[in-house]
Structures are given as C-alpha cells and as structure tokens.
Amino acid sequence: MTAYGKPLPVPDADSRHFWAGCRSHRLLLQRCRSCGTHRFPAGALCPACRSREADWIESRGRGTVFSWITVRHPVPRDVYAADVPYVVALVDLEEGVRMATNIVGCAPEEVTAGMPVEVAFEDVTAEISLPRFRPAAGR
Ligand SMILES: [Zn+2]
Numbered sequence: 742m743t744a745y746g747k748p749l750p751v752p753d754a755d756s757r758h759f760w761a762g763c764r765s766h767r768l769l770l771q772r773c774r775s776c777g778t779h780r781f782p783a784g785a786l787c788p789a790c791r792s793r794e795a796d797w798i799e800s801r802g803r804g805t806v807f808s809w810i811t812v813r814h815p816v817p818r819d820v821y822a823a824d825v826p827y828v829v830a831l832v833d834l835e836e837g838v839r840m841a842t843n844i845v846g847c848a849p850e851e852v853t854a855g856m857p858v859e860v861a862f863e864d865v866t867a868e869i870s871l872p873r874f875r876p877a878a879g880r
C-alpha cells in the first residue's frame with residue numbers, strides 16, 4: 742500500500758475499540774449499560790446518565806444525511822488536490838448518534854438532506870480503515 746499522506750486518526754484508550762472495529766469493517770458504538778443510550782465518539786461517561794458502564798455494539802451502519810458541505814478548495818492543497826470536490830457530512834445513524842464523515846459513491850450535487858446512506862469502509866493504511874457513507878442500496 743502506498744503512503745497515505747493525509748491526517749490519520751490516532752486511536753486512544755476510548756476510541757481503540759471503535760478503530761479496531763473499523764479495521765474489520767464493523768461500525769462499533771458504545772451503548773450505556775445503565776440507560777441504553779448509544780454514544781459517539783467513545784468516552785468514559787454516558788452523557789445522559791453519567792454511568793461509566795458501557796458495552797460495545799455493532800451499528801447497522803445505516804443512517805441519513807443531516808448536513809453537509811462540498812469542499813472545492815483543498816486545504817492543505819498538496820494532499821487533497823486530487824480529491825476535490827468531495828463531501829464532508831454529518832450523518833445521523835439509526836442508533837441515534839451523529840457522525841462526521843464523507844459521502845462517497847455519488848456526485849456532490851446528488852447529496853440531499855435526509856438522504857439514506859450506509860457505511861462504506863475505506864482501508865487507507867495497514868492499520869486504519871475510515872468509515873465513509875454512500876447512498877443506501879435500494880433507496
Ligand atoms: Zn446512560
């Protein structure tokens with residue numbers, strides 16, 4: 742695999758399981774053991790009830806576009822120049838969490854609010870796979 746050259750996530754104690762899941766193409770979320778609230782990004786405390794107890798569950802990987810922008814001016818120019826235009830979006834997953842991501846698999850002008858999307862993992866290095874979203878099949 743050639744050098745990726747772009748910023749990469751650095752898994753920490755909270756996000757390690759999430760990134761390991763991505764590597765195996767499974768979108769993992771924390772679910773509070775006390776109140777059942779899903780949470781993303783991963784953290785030590787439930788934002789709803791402050792419990793420290795959580796389980797990891799596999800998301801269905803489906804959601805809808807909440808909002809998005811189309812990047813047309815690459816910053817930094819050298820590493821993103823070949824990618825523009827591309828879409829940076831907020832996707833609301835069925836589990837109730839909102840995730841910043843990219844929309845792939847369609848032209849930027851095809852993206853609409855509420856568009857059904859599904860996760861599509863991209864293996865960018867030997868260790869890191871990024872969860873992006875594409876238009877959902879059968880929509
Ligand atoms: Zn909770």
